[in-house]
Amino acid sequence: MDDDPRRHVLHAGFDRSAQDYERTRPVCPPRLFDDLVDVAGLVPGDRVVEIGCGTGQATVPLAERGLAVTAVELGSDLAAFARTRLAGFPATDVVTSSFEDWQPPSAAPPVDAVVAVNSLHWVDPQLRYAKPHQLLRPGGCMAVAGCVRVQAADADAFWTQVQEDYRAVGYEGDPPPAPERVSPRHLPAEARTLFEEVASRRYPFEVRYAASDYLANLATQSGTHALGEARSAEFLAGIERRLDSLGRPVLTVGFVALLTVARRLP
Template identity: 40%
Template structure:
């Protein structure tokens, strides 16, 4: 399955995506506002809002937001979630093709989505949309080591090896590593998103660790939203999810405390 096909897989599980994907802490948005200096008159553009996990918190602060979403089901659910915020609206289109005004935005941001923009325009497209001196922010949700052996991660690797394709970078937060000895990154391993240095000057990077408890069923639902899981043939996908539920129920007491680190990279347009 091509990269373009993979990024379209989320639309089939839009409601599930909204329910099981980890949200972003308020402190991250506090930092984003402080570093970029955006205010009441600022215009924001979001790349790939999904169902609005990073849109609603900023819309609730009163910002004007244009959110550009590829998937139709995702866009409809995002509009529903943003109904109470008249200054936020959703455009359904790939951001690289969307009819957007150039040099019109003070902040372009992407939450767990910038890597899906074609590499050739991943820095150039946001730069073209930003006003001079505007900012680009890349937010990611990373599954990180529990610093205690990562027992579940290691125990689940054989289940993930049923995959028939290598994972897209960042697309599958659990398992599927092509390395001989897969491991989870530590918080200290995380680094800023790479952006074209000819177009952007780095101005900030912070990490926000959180812990979320998942039941076996809810964790399987989370994994079912990963693009590499959605890309599997139906039987292989079902076997993966059944295997994970069984492992958690039988060997891990029916639940997992998952460590995530939300990263925020901010850069200023040159």
């Protein structure tokens, strides 16, 4: 979606379902956050800017590790939810703004890290790496993480059958790849004049969903929003009928979390 003109419209759609987003979105494993802090050389009290914090699913692990996080979130409902979750961390601040428009206080020193978890693709490509570079101190790090949906070869037959419901409404994208096909994600060419990659790692994990939570998760996804109101309703109704026919089973969903850490070049 790097240059998709729908980027801002689809991103804003997350704000309409903040509670479902918080309850059903996969969260990167704790080990990813441990590695992020270790590789970036962060210590308690270090200042971090987080791009697109959503409901604080990554902000909380960062704050729990003693970091002073300024979390920037476009959606007002998402930001409000994050503030509630982070009320016990006085060094953490949630700002309602797009990352593109947000500016630090004029007297604020450069930060030690910029972090984007499942969010960097929503940022204007012209600012995606240039603005973090401007915000960071010399030698500071940018960390980019996210979760990729995967499907093992021996996954339940439901996951193959449900592709009919995706095709029926023209849902964009391919079926999930096998876990072993998801490689660590490296720094793209356009960022290499600004940053030097220092780590790229992957973390397979699974999430178990009740049928109702899985449907709620699908409703929060940008691909579902992109269908428009009528087709998204048709899509979700079709999957619910399929789940009903199977007795609304608990679903095991595979993911691979990816982490890339890069150090700011002069």
